[in-house]
Amino acid sequence: MHTVLITGAASGLGWELARAYHTHGCNLLLTDINAEGLATRVAELGAEHALGLAGDITDPALHQQLLQACAERFGGLDILINNAGITHRSPTTQTDPAVFRKVMAVDYQAPVELTLSALPLLRKSRGQIIAIGSMAGWMPVLGRAGYCAAKSALSQFFEVLRAEVVRDGIRMLLVYPSFLDTPIDLNALGADGQRAKHGRSTIGTIRGADWMAVQIIQAQQQGLQRLFPDRSSWLASLLWRIAPSFYYRKMSARFAAEMD
Template sequence: MKIVLITGAASGLGWALAQAFFARGDAVVLTDVNAALLAEREGALGDPARVAARAGDITDAAFRLALVEHVRERFGRLDTLVNNAGITHRSLVTATDPAVFDKVMAVDWQAPVHLTCAALPLLTEARGCIVNVGSMAGWMPVLGRAAYCAAKGALTQFFEVLRCEVQDRGIHVLNVYPSFLDTPIEHNALGGDGRPAQHRRSMVGQMRSAGWMAGLIVDAEARRRPWLFPDRLSWFGSVLWRLWPSRYLAIMRRRFAVELAQ
C-alpha cells in the first residue's frame, strides 16, 4: 500500500485521482481549500484507516509544513506527492489586474515547488514519486492565459531540472500534460478583475473527463513513466509551435479569437 498526498483533491481531477488511487488500494491524504466539500469527499471514501483530509490553502507556508508533518505523523511515510491544485484565468494582459497574475503564479507555480521541497525528506526515505499536473499551455502560448502559460511553463522547467538532481536518490518525477478536461478549473477561471470570467471557454480537440485522465495518471505513476501526453492533438500543437511558430500563432489566434473580443 502506498501513501499518496493529493492537492486540490475535493473536485475535478484531484477528486478523480483520489478515487483512482484509493481503488488501487492506496492510502490517500487529501487537501483542498474547500473545507466543506473536502469533508464530504473524506466521508465518501469511507475508510478512516486509508483516508485523511486536511483543509487549507497550499499557498500558505505554515499550512504546507503542517500538512507534510500530518502525513508523517499519520502514516510515517509518503510514497507519492500529486501536485494537482491549480487555478487559471481567461483575460488579456492589458485588461488584467496584476494581482490576478500573482494569484495564478502562487497557486500553480510557487505552492507546488515549496510543498515538494518540504516533502523531499519523506519522498527520499520512500524512494517515492512526484506527480505534477501541468498543461499543454506550458509548452505553447494560448491567448488570454498569459499567467497560466507562464506558471505551467515554470512548473515544467523546475521539475525537469529536479528530476535530474534527485534521480540518484531513487525519486521519480512524472510530468503530466493534459489539454482540455471537463473540470471546475475552467468553470472557475478568473477574469481580469479577479472575479469569475464571464465569456465562454475556447478550446480545440476533444473535451475529456477527469476520470479518464486520472486512470492514465495512476497507470503512468505505477510504471514510473517520466511524461504523460494523453492528447495527441495538443502534442501536435506543441510540435507545430516549435517547428513552424508563425503557422501555430495564426491557428491559435483564429481558434481563440473570442479572447481578443473581451
C-alpha cells in the same frame, strides 16, 4: 500500503485521482481550499484510509501540517501529487497584475515549496513526485498568459529537480493534459480577479477527469517520466515550434471571441 498526498482533491482531477488510488488500497491525505467539499469527499471514501486537511495551498504552514500528518498518521509519504491549480481567461493587457501573481502563486510557487518540504519523507520512501502541468506550458494560448507562464515555470523547475533527486531514488512523472472537463475552467479568473464571465475556447478534445486519472496511474505504473495524453494538442505544440506564424494565425482565429 502506499501513502499518497493529493492537492486540490475536492473536485475535478484531484478527486478522480483520490478515488482511483483508493481502489488500489492506498492511504490518502487530501487537501483543498474548499473545506466543505473536502469533508464530503473524505466521508465518501471512509475515514480509515483517508484524511482531509483543508487550507490554502500557498500557505507554508499548511505544507508543514500536511507533512506532519503524513508522518504521524501514515508513517511516511510515498507519492506526492501536485494537482491544485487555477487559471484565468483574460487578454494580457487588460488583466490586473494581481491575477498573474495569484496564478503563479498557486500553480508554480506552491507546488515548488511543498515539494521541497516533502523531500526528506520522499527520500526515506524512495518515493515519487507527480506534477500536473499543462500543454499551455508548451505553447502559447491567447488569454492565458499567466497560466502559460506558471505551467512553463513548473515544467522547467521539475525537469531540473528530476535530475537532482534521481540519486536519492525519487522518481518523477510530469503530466501535460490539454483541456479537461473540470472545475478549474468553471472557476477561471477574469481580468479583474473575479470569476470570468465568458466561456472558454479550446484546442483538441475535451477529456473527462476520470479518463485522465486512469492515464496518470497507468503512466506511473509503467515508470514513464512524461505523459502527453492528448495527441492533437501535442501535435499543436510541435506546430508552434516548426511553424509559429501559422500556429498564431490558427490560434488567433480560434480564440478571437475571447479577445473582444
